[in-house]
Amino acid sequence: MSFFKKALGAVGIGAAKVDTVLDHHQAAPGEEISGIVKIIGGKVAQEINKIDLKVMCNYTVEKEDSEGETITVTKSHTLAAFHIDEQFTIEPGDEKHIPFALDLAEETPLTVGQSKTWIATNLDIDMALDKSDRDYLHIVPSELQQAVIDAMEALGFKLYESDCEGIDEVSFSRLPFVQELEFKTITGDFHGRFDEVEMVFFTRGKQLEVIFEMDRKARGLKGFFAEALDLDESKSRLLISAEDIEALEDIIYDMLEQHS
Structure with a gap:
């Protein structure tokens, strides 16, 4: 050489x-x-x-x-x-x-x-x-994540935006960020009743935890989660498993109805 x-x-x-x-x-x-x-x-x-x-x-x-x-x-x-x-x-x-x-x-x-x-x-x-x-x-979404998205779309919502936003270190997430999925209504019973519905997924073994926030008004996600998920009237939490998929549309409908 x-x-x-x-x-x-x-x-x-x-x-x-x-x-x-x-x-x-x-x-x-x-x-x-x-x-x-x-x-x-x-x-x-x-x-x-x-x-x-x-x-x-x-x-x-x-x-x-x-x-x-x-x-x-x-x-x-x-x-x-x-x-x-x-x-x-x-x-x-x-x-x-x-x-x-x-x-x-x-x-x-x-x-x-x-x-x-x-x-x-x-x-x-x-x-x-x-x-x-x-x-x-x-x-792509997991089976449970896709089931939640499908249920939202069946209820007249459309996924229009998603952001991975940094958060302070807190106990509910191992990551320095969470991914927020943002839905707007385009038809159905909730059209015009919500400006938007936002959700975050957390996998809990074989279950999926879903945090919903309805009608958020100019508040950063960081501030939302910094409250350590102290759920108020605009927020809700669902814990679902494979057995819930068939009834998921009804489950989410009832939850949204309570907050509309």
Whole structure:
């Protein structure tokens, strides 16, 4: 090997590259995702120490800038981390495939609105310029989450917006944010009776906890949850399981009727 190639490899030029190939890009919270990490050798032999895989998502927080103005900042959060501690040498022109499988966290936010979830792959390799890869996932509702959304739509509501908003550290969530789903009425018995209905999902084992807030008036979600879910007349909580799906539309109807 020429000194010139060694020098290029030392600064990352012509170094190994990584490409994560997923078996499926769509999954529900709690489901398994799998694929292979493809490592393609560069122009010089290089030692690969380990491979890091992270499932990440984005959320927003509000903060004050230096002039006291409120600004929105986008942050990322690691939902899960997976390490492949396999050490090997990738030779020039070689290609190595390493399979992986991992479970999505139950709290993985749905891909609605500006919410994004992705797998970030990183090679532990000295001085490489192209040692990382990002692959986006499409997170669909779980069976119980979809049942709640379907029931809302059957009652004349439409899901029109979703935000993952940062919250203070509190006991009811393991994450620094919650995902809020916002519904507006377009038809049905509740049309015109609510400006909007907002909900947050929390998976509790085989059950789903749903927090509803009706007719919220210009109050930030952070303030809503900072009250430690002290439910007042505009809020309600349902805990549902698979046995409730058939009657879910009636259950939600009765709950909304009590707050209309």
